[in-house]
Amino acid sequence: MSGDDSETGARPAAAASWRVASVFALPCIAGLGLLPFLSFRPNRIVSGDGIYLWQSGDAGASLPGFALLVALTLLTLLPLRQQLRAAAALAGIALALALAGSGADTLLADAPQFARVSLGGGFWIAVAFLSLTLADATARLALRPLLRVGLLAALGAALALALGSGYFDRLSILQEYEANADAFSDAIGRHLLLVLGSLAPALAIGLPLGRLCHVSQRARRLALPLLNVLQTTPSIAMFGLLMVPLAALVAALPELRRIGIAGIGAAPAIIALALYALLPIVANTMAGFAAVPAAMLEAGRGMGMTRGALLRRVEVPLAAPVILTGVRIVVVQNVGLAAVAALIGGGGFGTLVFRGMGQTAMDLVLLGTLPILALALAATVLFDAATELMSTRRR
């Protein structure tokens, strides 16, 4: 028995990671086998014919491509080092993209002018589960925060290069981009304005309010129920509720219109997003201050710190990681919620989504959705890295 200790210790961990890996890899293979990889449509809005991966290009390329993709996916199942698993997953994603691009070229080679090739269920499932494998493997590697940010930037740059190369231009989603390039670049700025513009007032109100709630039981009893109600109000209702008083306000004070405030548009959207941001910021600010050990406060006071010095030098730095977690929650939440703002003329990527839904053009919907996903992912990685940098080497 005793001689096998090291082996029995290693085995359950390997088995567990195999189970996790198979949860990601098997659906990926099933998706590739059972669902069409691409979809061919005679024009932009009719539904199309499913094309399986092995039918998608000329047989000399697509069949080996399919086999290689399945092989790469199976590779992530082996008890390899996490670096290799991540590399296999990344290679799989790149291969799926390349096959989609070349598949579109082949299918459209002698098709009518308005024919479109969209990405199919098989593609999305494969890329989604390979991404999960990639995320799982990198999480297990426990990379340093700055390295994670660097990797994210490198991935973003690689994606931008690939999309700019023209290789994917015949996919329907990029044709939608072509037709809506102006709207797309407006949407980027507007979406960021909505998210960051609502974050600033939310921080300006939420941080002091959180501190106040930490200090005063009465403030807590007043503020928290109110913020809870705000948080649970459905977003459409919130936008609608804000339109009425803002419109009335602008009617009463017409000069407000000159600085861009109106019942519809960005103003109510920013206010609504700021209100949604309040509860997480206040709650995390309170939790952050509450988590500062009493011994730290006693040490600071006992050594002669004034209340201001204690707050600045001890309490805020010790509470900061928890507060920053709250800011991350808010940013990610509002990146998603801002999409709904398009309904009241707030702009942002939601505009593309709703325009696409109106035209039953799913690729236009995707053109709005994918950047939202990417923004949320980037915000998560950035804020997690910042939080970790701030709390490293502490107990």
Added chain:
Amino acid sequence: MIEIRNLTKRFDGATAVDGLSVEVPDGEVLALVGTSGCGKSTTLRMINRLIEPDAGQVLISGRDASAMPVEQLRLGIGYVIQGVGLFPHWTVAQNVGTVPRLMRWDRARIDARVTELLELFGLAPAEFATKFPSELSGGQQQRVGVARAMAAEPSVLLMDEPFGALDPVTRARLQSEFAAIQRRRRMTVILVTHDMDEAFRLADRIAVMDAGRILQIDTPERLLRGPRDGFVRQFVGLDDRALRILSLHPVSDAARPATPGRWSVDGGVVRDLGRDAAPEVTPLAPTDTLREAASRIIWDDADLLPVMGNGVIESELAAADVWRAGGRQR
């Protein structure tokens, strides 16, 4: 010099400290000992006004503590809190420099003082200054905690169970380190502890407290020889008081001149020529305690042990003299 007059504190009707008065002259270490809840920590925390007294007065170097701005009072009082309480987001150097920074010393002076203190506590500045508290052992953290309290050369040092959270070996080592530092620095210290041995090791005088009052205050030896009250007798631990008295004295207190021709020293090996076959003996050092000497006498079954200092046998210690030092008749 700390003068405490009639200090009183009540919490919800219960009296925590009850009209307590004591004077601590400059350079003295006073230990407040007692069971938990006896009011010793409350007393300590009323000196730097972490707790405001209900009645009574604290004078520090003749100045009324309650009349000073509270932050200024605390800047002048070193405070070692229970459980160390180092700031986890600051390096060792930043922690030690806390009070000098609050007092707006210039950078070079702070750096010099931090380096001096780290060296004093045996923490090589090059290695430890940039470490964070989580990277230190428990004993190292306690050293930094004491160094931090001493940073601005306070006239008074308050210590609340300073070595409480340590294993016995590390605790004993830090106690003797602190005793050695105190012999040179002669700070005015009030030390709160529930550990009688710690009080005996570090204090010039010990105040035994119960229910918010001082039952008896005396030097360690007088407390051991003449405990007045039932609680004090129990707390002082009379079963091994003879040994405790011995532990208060160095060997040099009871040694007599060496008998000529009794001891031979040859290449570091000491032999007892007064016994059959001249067995090898390990000499005592003059700074060993009589308690350690007694243990050696019992273990070696010896009447007489040599005392070696500076490489020569300078004196000898007789068992009878040890027994007399620890006896009631002294």
